[in-house]
Amino acid sequence: MANDRRAQLLSGNEACVRGALAAGVRFFAGYPITPSTEIAEGLAAALPKVGGTFIQMEDEIASMGAVIGASLAGVKAMTATSGPGFSLKQENIGFAAMAEVPCVIVDVQRYGPSTGLPTSPAQGDIMQARWGTHGDHPIIALMPASVRETFDLTVEAFNLAEELRTPVILLLDEIVGHMRERVELPPDESVHVVNRTKPVEDPETFQPYKPGPNLVPPMPAFGDGYHFHVTGLAHDESGFPTGRGQDADRLVRRLHAKIQNRKPPVARAEEWQLEDAEIVVVAAGSVARSARAAVREARVRGIKAGLLRPITAWPFPENEVREAARRAAAMIVPELNLGQIVREVERVSGGETKIVPLNRIDAELITPAEILERIQEVAAHVD
């Protein structure tokens, strides 16, 4: 499916499909769930046309397993789901982190807990994206705020997964997934696409988990003749379980380090009107749209407000937030949950500034007016 330059009206979920295709996805396994289903439907139609494979599995656990299997067989693989399905995928996401299997998991967040309000927006899975699977695993999660950015970050999700051999989560929310915007997508050939590094060593001496210079081991595919072993047990560089604590320690620390040490940093945030900002709004995903409008309006009214928008929920853009906290009199953190991003903001700001949460869980958007009102209240109390 060629992306052409003409402007088109696309939803976030459709842009995700287009981004995945531009990045070279060749396998999708999933299970229907609102509000993510359009991604499965789009790829069911598109994948056979590029010689790829789509399968609707019996549940989300199976979908995640199939995605990992397909990736090990050498193709770029993804799944898409929402809250309840995201919960079911967690054990196998941990396997992908431990066995270093590149893959992309889209979670179009909906209102929870449990079945909640299936068609209503929320940002309740930010902590689940970080800590949903057990153990001390690292994770990357990206949070687009527009349709065009959904395209770009879907491509980036695949690129990071392939470069770093890790599962990458794309955290949409119902608003970003379903809203339609006029976008111009780049032509396919101008999209920067990263593919996993394959080993060049002789299969006889090959150590499948011996890291390269960027701490990432080159990755053969099943059928390439390497006869390698993949396990979720703690393993050494040979890929086989050893049962030794020191080997597990070295492995898990490397899994974190390969993401933490990556240059340029994986963690990033958009900074808007931040240079002289006294009041900084920290908002991600759809909420950042209202936050931007509120900051613009506050500036009109003479309040020095700014926006700090985490693009990666994980790793959290700690440096950016810490720096902004040092300079700001207050930080307002609006979220469609009872306070998840705000915990990170509190943690990294280390008491340097006043932190004001703004939470909504009545299945409605946070409006620019609400954020503006909070900015004005806070401004009234800072000199």
Add this chain to the structure above:
Amino acid sequence: MSIEELLERYTRRDKLPHIWCPGCGNGIIMGAVIRALDQAGVDQKKTVIVSGIGCSSRAPGYMKFDTLHTTHGRALAYATGVKLARPELKVVVLTGDGDCAAIGGNHLIHAARRNIDLTVVVFNNDIYGMTGGQYSPLTPQGSYATTAPYGTVDRNFDLCELVKAAGGTYVARGTTYHTRMLIDLISAGLGHKGFSFIEVVSQCPMYYGRKNKLASAVAMLEWQKEHAVPVKAAAKLTPEQLKGKFVIGELHREEAPEYTEVYAEVVARARGEEK
């Protein structure tokens, strides 16, 4: 091929000795799988062995192929992804009775229903070995387990009947006693295009044996010999006469369209339409 040649060619000798208890049936089944792969003439470079979690699921770690040791119950889901991504690969699944019938039961039904070209070998030792002797869905009703100190209440089910009903196109049962037959059954499964399923009645002397007063592996193998009835002989017996026995051999075979082949037609159609 001599044992020495088989070991050299198909096992990761540096990973031996294995973790299994003396008398365990797992080694016999792994040996039969290796001999069957050799007998069926599969391309070692193009074969992937996938397992779940359990004592039995450790087998792939000793086998010189591309091997994937997944999460508990999910081997068939991972194997489905491998096969769909590269249909030219031969994909074999090694799984335990708990792995396959309890936590993985739904995947078993749906993999069989799709008739996807996977060969599944179930190491059925009637118990959860790795976790120390709890009952599984295949533990015979009334037998003892650490979680059934008064005998199991659950009815055990017949996995071969389940797979047949779900749409599997090759179904067989063997034992660790009848090893020659077992090799042939697995080899026939490997040669079959579609979902092939071989249940292997095996022994866990460590837990099932101890809990059920069958303390030695030999006693458990003798029990198999006395209770297994070959398909042909079984056909002549009444249900009454078959009570307490189990049938071994090839139980079911049919030809039906295989999933990845049908999907390849979908791809051809989708690409044709685009022109």
